[in-house]
Amino acid sequence: MIRSLLVANRAEIARRIVRTCRDLGIATVAVHSDADADAPHAREADAAVRLPGDAPADTYLRGDLLVKAALAAGADAVHPGYGFLSEHADFARAVRAAGLVWVGPPPEAMEAMASKTRAKEIMRKAGVPLLDPLDPAEVTAGDLPVLVKAAAGGGGRGMRVVRELAALPAELDSARAEAASAFGDGEIFVEPYMEGARHVEVQVLADNHGTVWTLGTRDCSLQRRHQKVIEEAPAPGLEEELRRTLGESAANAARAIGYEGAGTVEFLVSPSGRAYFLEMNTRLQVEHPVTEEIHGLDLVALQLRIAEGERLDAEPPAPRGHAVEARLYAEDPARGWRPQTGILHRLEVPGLRVDSGPDGGDAIGVHYDPMLAKVIAVAPTRAEAVRRLAHGLERARIHGPVTNRELLVRALRHPEFEAGRMDTGFLERHLPELTAEASENGEAVPLAALAAALADAARRPATVAGRLGGWRNVPSQPQLRSYRAEPGGTEHEVGYRLTRDGLLAEGLPDVRLLTVEPGWAADPGRDTQSGRAADPGRAVQPGRDADPARVVLDVAGVRRTFEVTAYGDRRYVDTPQGGHVFTALPRFPDPTARTEPGSLLAPMPGTVVRIAEVAVGDRVEAGQSLLWLEAMKMEHRVTAPAAGVLTALHAAPGRQVEVGALLAVVAAGE
Structure with missing residues (x-):
């Protein structure tokens, strides 16, 4: 025991x-x-x-x-x-x-699957269907597109999709370098890249008495940078024969290596419905909760019992219902999926299962993966589970670094996803529409900005009329406040007057103010979001631990409630229809806050891992790679913003840089 x-x-x-x-x-x-x-x-x-x-x-x-x-x-x-x-x-x-x-599984079983090239040889002998690898030296234009993969890796590291033959040598070198850096093994291989394929996997569980369970299927096709974002169980739309083939292949794979414990066998499913072995993960998967929810199991508890020598039942519990999981990341999808850092002030997703790493008040740093939490919804049908998850994420209170929350909600509500017609290229194909800023013609963002302005004004120590600008019996200039929407950077100027007829908002004629209840600053010695004592070595920012203000507006006869929370100059506006983030702008911006043309600044804190073969004085082309930063387990290329001459290089391998640090300067012209 x-x-x-x-x-x-x-x-x-x-x-x-x-x-x-x-x-x-x-x-x-x-x-x-x-x-x-x-x-x-x-x-x-x-x-x-x-x-x-x-x-x-x-x-x-x-x-x-x-x-x-x-x-x-x-x-x-x-x-x-x-x-x-x-x-x-x-x-x-x-x-x-x-x-x-x-x-976990026996070391010998882990070793057998550690190298993807060796794993494919074992699976071939076990009769598991797979794609034939390609010799990198013999790839032709007719073989394109191809996928370059690290033999020892995972999580999208050392992986490249190559669509042009001329780009293959450089991508091979880049994949080798990243694989060696990430896994200590630079071995790579090449295989056909299957357009329009789905990523489907089977959860296996085996004891040391010969029993092997296959716990249905999971679809993990929605991916960014070859890393999963949304997963669900069971995988929708599969023919019964294909499900049977996947289950049998997964069981054969586990038996072929004498597997014990929890593991996952992953497949690519072609548009024609054929399955091909991708890899086997000899561990618990990130997405295991969707399997737990539909089978009524605790996979961690089963891992522990198997390690203690217990037997599994002859057959696993039958699945019931449908479960969908979304990974909430501290990243900006609209800007190359850049990881984000900072204090996560608040994380609340009511009504759903949330498996989170940090809590409110915790810092998100640069050293580890940017995943904040997994949010899981379960329901009798797929449509209900998807709806519950999108609704829960939309109403979530997430105060801190920029996240992929809006992308998740839009992806879950996309017609293709709702119909179960997704593949591994879904996010790349639809990224512009999934990350587009809210329409300027809509009222959601202007109303949220107005609520932020009214909440800010209401925090002044005076009467309500005084806080909102006072009442005059003659027309006067409106009260003005400026905010920048985050992410995106669109500026919104909010103007309003308090008249004898109530609030008049610039550009929003059908809006009346019903209530403003200002938030009150909490005890600076206590973090109200986490319940912990505040760090005495950390300065408490104005509004850092403030309670939210409540603004109630009548919008064309419809009562709308806005919850506004302030942390420094950030304003988080939460509504039942979604959340908005603004930065309060100063009335008089600092005229010295500018960057010289051609300066390449670090888009995130991280470590310089490689420098391209360039030197000061070299001519570079627009988009040419100059160096690579590693942050939160991902590599990010820093490229030349325009054609010109590299006049300065302030980076070296191993150097730690903060966001905004000057990395290089490219001067336009000759």
């Missing part, structure tokens, strides 16, 4: 495992880097062990430190979660060699 478990991971999955252990009566030990010292997973476990440093290579990827932490804390088992060392056979062997229980 496992009595104490070390969770060799962080954030959402660590909290998920701790929650199940608490239900099973198992004590838990967390590990944390210095950046995660006050993270929820470290607070919620029964004990926590520090891993000195911030970077994953110094902390969560140090198997020796993890084993040492387990022994020091008296744990008798280790659960790796997903990511980090969860699929490293050597780590599993080290755990077992220390006399600890490894909550």
Whole structure:
């Protein structure tokens, strides 16, 4: 029996495992880097062990430190979660060699699937259908498009879609470099890229007595940068014969390598309905909750019981209903999916299952994946589950860095998705419409900006009339406030007057003010969002811990309620129809706040990982890659903004940069 478990991971999955252990009566030990010292997973476990440093290579990827932490804390088992060392056979062997229980598959099974090239050979012998690889040196124009993939990788790292033959050599080199940096293994391979394919996977669960479960299918086709964004179970629209083929192939794959525990066999399904083996993940998947919800299981609890030697029942529970999961990321989809950092002041999604990493009041840093939470809806039918998830996300209160929330809501409501006609190119194909700013002709954004202005005015210590600008018996100039919508940067000037007939808003003739209830600043020694004492070493910003103001407007006879929360110069306006974020602009902008033409500034905090073969004085073309930044487990290219001459280069491999740091200067002309 496992009595104490070390969770060799962080954030959402660590909290998920701790929650199940608490239900099973198992004590838990967390590990944390210095950046995660006050993270929820470290607070919620029964004990926590520090891993000195911030970077994953110094902390969560140090198997020796993890084993040492387990022994020091008296744990008798280790659960790796997903990511980090969860699929490293050597780590599993080290755990077992220390006399600890490894909550995962045998190291030999992990090793068999660790290399995608070797995995395909094993699957071929097991009769699992797969795509034939291509020799990179013999790829022709007729083979295009092709997919370059890292043999040892995952999560979209070291992966490139190549559509032009001339671009293949450079993409091969780039994929090798990224794979070597991310996985310590630069091996890559090439295979046909299947346009219009779906990503469908099968959850497997196997005990050490020979029983193998296949728990239906999941569709994970909505992806960005080859990383999943929306997943659902069961995969919609599959013929019964195809479902049977997928289940049998997944079971054969598990038996071929002597698998034990939870794992996932992933397939590409062509538009014609043929399935091809993609890879096997020898761990728990991020998207496991949708399978749990429809089968009524706790997969983490089953992992633990299998590790203790228990037998599975002969057959798994039958599925019921439909579940959909959306991954909420701190990123800006409209700007190259740039990861975002900062304080997450508030995260509330009422009525749905939320598996989150950070809580309100926690900082989102640069060292780790930008996923904030997984939001899961379940219902008797797919249509109801999709509707519930979109509605819940729309009403969510998310105060902090820019997120992909709006993209998720729009994707869930897109006609193609609602009809179940999605594929792996969905987000790329529809990105412009999914990230477009709200129409200027609509009233949603102007009304939200007006609510922000009225809330700001109402916070002044005076009578209501005084706070809103006072009443005069002759016409006067309107009160003016300016806000910038985030993200996007569109500026909105709000003008209003308080007359004998009530509020008059510029450009909104059918709007009347019903109520303004100003928010009150909370005790500066307490963070009202997280319930924790405020960090005495952190300056409390004006409005940092403020309660929301409530603004009620009559809009053409319809009562509308707006909840406005202020943190510094940011205003978060939440409504039942969605949320809006504004930055309050000063009346007199600083005229010195400008950047010299041609300056390339860091779009995010991160680490310079590579510099292109360019030098100061070289001529560069518009869009030419100059350097690569790594932030939150993703690489981002920094390119020349226009044709010109590289006149300065302020970057070197390994250099840490903050957002806005000057990286290079490209002067236009000769």
